Amino acid sequence: MSRHLVVAELRKLLGLPTAWAGLVFGLIAAPALVFVNAPALRRAAETGQLVNAADVGYQNLGIGLLGALILGVVAVSSEYTSTGDDSPGARQLTSTLLAMPARHRLLAAKGAALVLVVAVQGALTALVTLWLTGLLMPDYAPPFSAVRVGAAVLYWVLLALLAYSVTLIFRNGIITLTVFIVNSSVVSVSYLLTKLTPAAAYLPDIVGAHMFLRSQPADITIPPVTAGLTMTAWVTALLALAAYLFHRRPA
Amino acid sequence: MDPWFDASADRIRLTPRMISIDAVSRPGILHDVSFEARPGRVTGFLGPNGAGKTSTVRILLGLDRASSGTALIRNQPYASWPRPLTVVGALLDGSGSHRSRSARAHLRWMATSNGLSRSRVDEVLAIVGLAGEAGKRAGKFSLGMSRRLGLAAALLGDPPVLVLDEPINGLDPAGIRWMRTFLRQCAAEGRTVLLSSHLMNELASTADDVVVIDRGRVVARGTVTEVTAGHDTLEDAFMSLTGEPSEAAW
Structure with missing residues (x-):
């Protein structure tokens, strides 16, 4: 994979206003939630009702994953949107493939650019969120753990790659983004499925949270390493399918 | 001759x-x-x-x-x-650029992908007569300007x-x-x-x-x-x- 291709894909991604919306949202949502949740958490702790003490701070990281999802989706959907009303069939993907015609190398470069952006975003968000938690709730914040922060960043990166591969399969950002946002913020279909079968806890969008959270709403405990491996396997399989389809389909 | x-x-x-x-x-x-x-x-x-x-x-x-x-x-x-x-320089349907990108930003990522210099971007914008519109978003271009931007992309690598x-x-x-x-x-x-x-x-x-x-x-x-x-x-x-x-x- 050439450095030129990765830099070009970075330029493309960071040149999109929607990508910046994802970046900014991802960066500020979790730290903002610390302020919102702090009074209630403090009250719960003072009355002895704080059940998930180990996850104070870390729980807020969940909302920021929407930023990673947006980035994963727009990295691909921007290729498929029409370039203008004058030529509704024309898309940026044509320019992309004219400049970088080796499709597997293009996908690798695009994925690498996405991973870089999301990893930096995830690391910054996690550090700021945990620092703020320590500042606002010094008595209750769990000790800093580089491993847990790393796991949270890995979760974000894998989620971004999940959104990337699913958007590549459907070639449409609106469907993918709606499903992901609804599933992760309004009603989690995956979580509801865990009520039917515990195996649903291994679905790709929710298993990864076990990497850095110690308590889960479904009351199913999956060891962090198992969770990481399971999510990596899901993402690898979906990426492989997306790459296969991308290679076969006409542009 | x-x-x-x-x-x-x-x-x-x-x-x-x-x-x-x-x-x-x-x-x-x-x-x-x-x-x-x-x-x-x-x-x-x-x-x-x-x-x-x-x-x-x-x-x-x-x-x-x-x-x-x-x-x-x-x-x-x-x-x-x-x-x-x-x-090869190719011109197909449309401007080739995402509509929210400026003409210059579009040509810059294309130039980067092929190891071409930044200065070449300004050169091709001048050749096709878009130097004054370089910062304008491609989505706001007229059909004629879109074709010119497409042509500018085709000329980036000075192809034979x-x-x-x-x-x-x-x-x-x-x-x-x-x-x-x-x-x-x-x-x-x-x-x-x-x-x-x-x-x-x-x-x-x-x-x-x-x-x-x-x-x-x-x-x-x-x-x-x-x-x-x-x-x-x-x-x-x-x-x-x-x-x-x-x-x-x-």
Whole structure:
């Protein structure tokens, strides 16, 4: 994979206003939630009702994953949107493939650019969120753990790659983004499925949270390493399918 | 006289093939399409809408696949060129840019992907007359400006081969005249220009060689003079070759 291709894909991604919306949202949502949740958490702790003490701070990281999802989706959907009303069939993907015609190398470069952006975003968000938690709730914040922060960043990166591969399969950002946002913020279909079968806890969008959270709403405990491996396997399989389809389909 | 402009058959056979399309087929669309384009000449690829021009061009550029046959640029498939923008400049439908990107930002990522310098971006913007609009979002461009931006992208790598699909669609008369002069100049510099169009009169005044395609089959190829032989105009020749009533061709 050439450095030129990765830099070009970075330029493309960071040149999109929607990508910046994802970046900014991802960066500020979790730290903002610390302020919102702090009074209630403090009250719960003072009355002895704080059940998930180990996850104070870390729980807020969940909302920021929407930023990673947006980035994963727009990295691909921007290729498929029409370039203008004058030529509704024309898309940026044509320019992309004219400049970088080796499709597997293009996908690798695009994925690498996405991973870089999301990893930096995830690391910054996690550090700021945990620092703020320590500042606002010094008595209750769990000790800093580089491993847990790393796991949270890995979760974000894998989620971004999940959104990337699913958007590549459907070639449409609106469907993918709606499903992901609804599933992760309004009603989690995956979580509801865990009520039917515990195996649903291994679905790709929710298993990864076990990497850095110690308590889960479904009351199913999956060891962090198992969770990481399971999510990596899901993402690898979906990426492989997306790459296969991308290679076969006409542009 | 520039040797490239010697339209004699011997001279054409001696020049190297920059674009060679050999027995390309795609079920229901293209049937055994073969032709070549050579340096220093504008090759017009002529046919009514839906005849298979865009499909052929997209196969040549590696965007679509042929079920059989080969389409090569300098004896290699497009996708095998590591820095393709330095070999072929292509202009297809639309500006090629995401609508929220400025013209300059679009050209910059393209330049980066092929290891081209930043200064080249400003050069091509000046060539196509968009220097003053470099910071404007591509989504706000008129059709004519979009075509110019597409052409600027095609010229980024200063390529010896240009492949242009319906480049004058949407251009005003001044734009058409500019494009014609520009393409003639490219050929005069020794570049290979493949130009698809359904506008016969336009091709007659721009092209040296013509390939006529109809319903996915090549029905004639040769110099403009050869293809027009026996008819008053290229348009008459086209009508007689394709059996199309003139409205259908437009």
